[in-house]
Amino acid sequence: MKLINKIYDSMDAAVADISDGSSILFGGFGGAGVAYELILALHRQGAKNISAVSNNPGYHEEGIAKLIAYDRISKLTCSFPNAKDSYVFRQKFEEGKIDLELVPQGTLAERIRAGGSGIEAFFTPTGVGTEIAAGKEEREFNGIPCILEKAIRGDYAFIKAKKADRWGNLVYNKSGRNFNPAMAMAGKITIAEVDEIVEVGELDPETIVTPGIFVQRVVKRSGL
């Protein structure tokens, strides 16, 4: 009998099959909860024309800023593209080398949660009367004007968690949780980079944030 085992031996093995043109959801808020080692492995792997979803564009040349610097990302869906240290994105955007879909952060999180939950679209008041509403259907519910927002899914999701077991159950560290649980749900293949791998049964079932059903691959950080 073969036991369930989602554990991969290396970051490189976990990202090996990602092809050009894939869509990838990247967890993280600023530098908290970012799967840095998976991103570096993807950089080594070389896939390009990636459609990326990430709250931030990476700072300096770290995180997805490294992928952007090497022209691997062709479109970024993001709520906070313009920060002091996100000069890599700013430069590529000004050069026309990367497209931007600007999304309010709560709408971004909800579109991802919808994507993982079988909800194709939803109406929300956020963005009504703003440039975000351009081209979107508007309707009123209970007297409240709303716009239609569509689900976001990814071919892959890059997740950073604190602990995992071989079933893919995950717990997070503090606000490093941020987009990771919703993205884990919305990724077709969700890859979790974790600080520690424990035996099945060790994680308290009452505290598991992402049940393993949403996770396909688990890799332990080298911490280098």
Place this chain on the structure above:
Amino acid sequence: MDKRLLTREQIAKRIANDLQSGDIVNIGIGIPVLVSNYVGPDAEIIYHSEQGVLGMGKKAKPGEEDPDLVNASKEPVTLVPGGSYSHSADSFAMARGKHIDVAILGGMQVSEKGDLANWKVKGVKLGSIGGAMDIANGAKKVFIAMTHTSKNGDIKIVKELDFPVTALRCVNRIYTDMAVIEVQRDGLVLKEIASGFSVEDVQKVTEPKLIIDEDLKEIQV
């Protein structure tokens, strides 16, 4: 009497006086960050931070920082006893679902209808929204903390926004270095004035015609 504009700290202190023990408060960047410094020790305010912290505490001291525990400006912070973490979609459900009592935000322009512009300067191509639109729309009350005019002297309280909109009809109160103004259905009501200023002084730098509160007071800070 000398006309004295309020300092950023005094604006923050004035806002703190309007918070009530038990309020769940979301704080934006700029002057709003200073508000928590002026909340009395007997008031229990719970701070919500968009990236998934309810019960955010003070900034982390050196040696106490955890890169996974940050505020909305990505600075290391702490969690108070009773605080909790949630993922982004739930954290924004708190904001979008009308669970936050007060959001204290910065402002670039506010209209007489309570429309808010605070995420991008006019004419700029690339701006960051972050949680601004969700929180301005979703909080039960929105307090704006800002200078009455811009650095160049431009009027910020206007009839119609010409900066990119954050949210429509969302602002309840405007706290500036010169006045406290309430947004009501029939217009902007001048409630309080900084020491030494006259109604005319405030009106001169406010585009819409102000309604003067019967009980107009001097700002106490």
